[in-house]
Amino acid sequence: MEKVVIMGAGPAGLSAGYELQRSKIPVTIFEADSMVGGISKTVEYKGYYFDLGGHRFFTKFDAVNNLWKDVLGDNFKKTPRLSRIYYRNKFFNYPLTPLNALMGVGIKDTALILSSYFRAKLFPCKEEETFEEWVSNRFGKKLYSIFFKTYTEKVWGIPCCEIQAEWAAQRIKGLDLSRAIINALHKSKKSDIKTLIEEFDYPAYGPGMMYTHMKNRLESLGGKVFLKSKITRVNHSDFRVNNVEYIDDKVNINKMSGTEFISSIPVTELVQIMNPPPGREIIEAARKLKYRSVITVDVIVNRKELFPDNWIYIHSPEVRLGRIQNFKNWSKNMVPDENKSSLGLEYFCNENDDLWNMKNEDLVRLAAAEIERINICRADDVEDYLVVRVPKAYPVYMMGYREYLGKIREYLKKFSNLQLVGRYGLFKYNNMDHSIMTGLLAAKNIVQGSRDYDTWDINSDDEYHEEKKVLHQ
Numbered sequence: 001m002e003k004v005v006i007m008g009a010g011p012a013g014l015s016a017g018y019e020l021q022r023s024k025i026p027v028t029i030f031e032a033d034s035m036v037g038g039i040s041k042t043v044e045y046k047g048y049y050f051d052l053g054g055h056r057f058f059t060k061f062d063a064v065n066n067l068w069k070d071v072l073g074d075n076f077k078k079t080p081r082l083s084r085i086y087y088r089n090k091f092f093n094y095p096l097t098p099l100n101a102l103m104g105v106g107i108k109d110t111a112l113i114l115s116s117y118f119r120a121k122l123f124p125c126k127e128e129e130t131f132e133e134w135v136s137n138r139f140g141k142k143l144y145s146i147f148f149k150t151y152t153e154k155v156w157g158i159p160c161c162e163i164q165a166e167w168a169a170q171r172i173k174g175l176d177l178s179r180a181i182i183n184a185l186h187k188s189k190k191s192d193i194k195t196l197i198e199e200f201d202y203p204a205y206g207p208g209m210m211y212t213h214m215k216n217r218l219e220s221l222g223g224k225v226f227l228k229s230k231i232t233r234v235n236h237s238d239f240r241v242n243n244v245e246y247i248d249d250k251v252n253i254n255k256m257s258g259t260e261f262i263s264s265i266p267v268t269e270l271v272q273i274m275n276p277p278p279g280r281e282i283i284e285a286a287r288k289l290k291y292r293s294v295i296t297v298d299v300i301v302n303r304k305e306l307f308p309d310n311w312i313y314i315h316s317p318e319v320r321l322g323r324i325q326n327f328k329n330w331s332k333n334m335v336p337d338e339n340k341s342s343l344g345l346e347y348f349c350n351e352n353d354d355l356w357n358m359k360n361e362d363l364v365r366l367a368a369a370e371i372e373r374i375n376i377c378r379a380d381d382v383e384d385y386l387v388v389r390v391p392k393a394y395p396v397y398m399m400g401y402r403e404y405l406g407k408i409r410e411y412l413k414k415f416s417n418l419q420l421v422g423r424y425g426l427f428k429y430n431n432m433d434h435s436i437m438t439g440l441l442a443a444k445n446i447v448q449g450s451r452d453y454d455t456w457d458i459n460s461d462d463e464y465h466e467e468k469k470v471l472h473q
Helices: 011-022 062-075 098-105 107-122 131-156 165-171 177-186 207-220 267-272 280-288 360-373 401-412 422-426 432-448
Strands: 004-007 027-030 042-045 048-051 076-080 083-087 090-093 194-196 199-203 224-226 230-237 240-247 253-257 260-263 291-301 311-314 323-326 341-349 382-395 418-420 467-469
Touching (some): 011 062, 011 422, 042 207, 042 382, 083 131, 098 131, 199 207, 207 224, 267 280, 280 401, 382 422, 422 432
Parallel strands (some): 004 260, 083 311
Antiparallel strands (some): 076 199, 230 240
8 A cells, every 4th residue: 555745735745635635645744834835725704715825716727627616616706807906006907918018108108119019120139039039029129128127127127038938828817919910900800819717616615624624525535735844854765765854843753654745845855855865966056946935025005995806916126025915805705804905015035134023013104105106005004914924935946947957857756756846846836736736646656556657747837728719800
């Protein structure tokens, strides 16, 4: 009988564990946090529920959709989607639509955008290695500087000229300036312009509800989930993992053996706790990979209504705030008092930088001042708050990362009983459903006694998974 040890109880690790336990294969999961769900957990504070960012439940994977429905059933709510960009005291469509963007920036900037666009088409950058080059080639430098540069650099903390072009290729879809202009001039009746889904499923009490239920289901089937239990060492020989060591909530050092192992912890950490350690080249490659962290300043606002969006991207460079979640517009259950609202104010940062080390009371003062500055509400409307720091939330697609990750991948794929899953484990900016799919495939490999499915092959966005084609008659 296989005995599977899973490192990390985020969406990928839990999904793998649940699938295995349903197949009657014993599973033990170790999670360093006090809650399951990873970056998809939901934090409760005084009856208010806060996500660590927004997590939409939409997928093209039938297996993932079936899993969600099996776990939550009627606890899913249909949620209308609205998200916009805030820039220069105006709101723009998100994802960006060309005519909306051109009409919103004014005549002067529209002229500059168009001239810059045609210049890019006539004299494109020959190589597209960076985010800046990729975007500028398609939309011109003016549109790039207005709608892409500021926010992207807020998120990643490095210049756009140091971000790999594939980030843009994965995430920017459906924006075609020339097609929009032609359609506008000719008033074409037919179009294959892509739009986003207009609604999505969402748990009544946030995504954490899904993973708490999944944990409970897994345990009811005989599986074990140990919280506040951090993996500190992975012991192996002849490219097989033998056991893991972990520190439990009583600070005891323990050991757990297994026949199969699945890791969803940051791959950079995994490499550094391998015993015996890999070669110096692998260790150095792991040190060069970077994750971006986020702080959510969750505030309770003494206002019944604020804005209609689920979330807003803040492109305005005069504030450090990156994104705002309006949880009442995700689910009414997230806010216990209908006369109040709650917001998740997201600040992207690096561990141990000035934001990360800022005192909580100073962070909420900064956040309150900034939402007043961009006309969301008055600073004194904020009556309570909760600060959550999320380390290593986003893998950074900096220049050269593929080379470093390739070396690590080549080393770890030599292990016959170790599979990597999830955003952290694979160092991929996966959407939640992609991460879950990696967990399901890892479980399927174990159930079938094969390695037919390679979790590394689940791409974050071969085709933007929320798009649909519509025809305008």
